[in-house]
Amino acid sequence: MNTATMLVEHYMLLIKNIAYLSAIGVHYFDRMEPLVLRAVDHLYIAHVGDASTCKVLLCQAIENELCYSHCEPPEYTDSLRVALQSLGHQLH
DSSP, rough: OOOHHHHHHHHHHHHHHHHHHHHHTTTOHHHHHHHHHHHHEEEEEETSOOHHHHHHHHHHOOOOOHOOOOOOHHHHHHHHHHHHHHHOOOOO
16 A cells, blocks of 8 residues: 555544444544644655645545445435535535
């Protein structure tokens, strides 16, 4: 596994943790946007790519998680959608 993949996976774990906390009633929506923006900054500083590439990598990871979250509570998927919106991703 390369460094870029490991960093994206690291931030996805943090994003999913916030989503799971939201699913059990601990609302951390206000923490999602700062986390996502820090993740983009960290990926950029780690020379994973330019800012737009880093956003795309995180968007793809979050979208992938959304594809497999059909068994999760609605609050979980809502929180992941907040993460996508924080990245400026347009939801379909």
